[in-house]
Amino acid sequence: MNATTSPAAAGAETSAGRLQREIMTRYPDNFMLYADLFAMGCLLHLQGQHKAGLKLIDQVRRALPATGHKTYFVDLLEALPGNELRFAGEIQAHAEVNDLLELAQRQQAAPRYTARPAQAGLAKVTEVRTRGVQFNCPHCSTRIDGWQADPRGRDDKCDRCHQQFYIAPDATVIFD
Numbered sequence: 001m002n003a004t005t006s007p008a009a010a011g012a013e014t015s016a017g018r019l020q021r022e023i024m025t026r027y028p029d030n031f032m033l034y035a036d037l038f039a040m041g042c043l044l045h046l047q048g049q050h051k052a053g054l055k056l057i058d059q060v061r062r063a064l065p066a067t068g069h070k071t072y073f074v075d076l077l078e079a080l081p082g083n084e085l086r087f088a089g090e091i092q093a094h095a096e097v098n099d100l101l102e103l104a105q106r107q108q109a110a111p112r113y114t115a116r117p118a119q120a121g122l123a124k125v126t127e128v129r130t131r132g133v134q135f136n137c138p139h140c141s142t143r144i145d146g147w148q149a150d151p152r153g154r155d156d157k158c159d160r161c162h163q164q165f166y167i168a169p170d171a172t173v174i175f176d
């Protein structure tokens with residue numbers, strides 16, 4: 001959340017859908033090239049690499065004629081902060097690229113604690129226990145527990161719908 005600008009207000013009206021249609025019309029054969037480039041620019045921007053992200057997005061802008069798109073692009077870039085994931089979705093880049101954006105967004109949303117060095121002489125805790133491992137079946141949403149180890153990067157099977165699935169190695173750990 002950024003209080004100094006109003007990306008949310010601007011973003012509500014601005015959509016990358018128009019850009020998607022323009023590129024599709026002009027470059028039907030190379031559409032994914034531009035869509036992925038734009039989405040990667042959004043990803044970099046989301047990760048705080050603003051300069052590099054804007055550079056990639058600018059490459060996409062250059063593929064369109066300046067006339068008729070200038071204001072639109074200014075609006076688009078103004079609305080970019082906070083709308084990276086949505087814009088990337090609207091441009092319809094490859095799902096793999098959009099997955100990266102979703103992951104980046106989740107990581108940003110996760111609470112972040114800044115580690116600080118221990119005060120001299122202060123007693124130290126070196127083990128943290130969580131109560132149990134829980135996740136939901138990606139097929140039927142049934143809650144699955146009973147894992148005695150870190151399930152990330154492993155396969156499992158749902159007791160209820162009997163379907164197999166894979167637990168992503170980078171699955172977000174939530175401390176309840």
Ligand SMILES: [Zn+2]
Pocket residue numbers: 137138139140141142158159160161162163
């Ligand atoms: Zn299931």
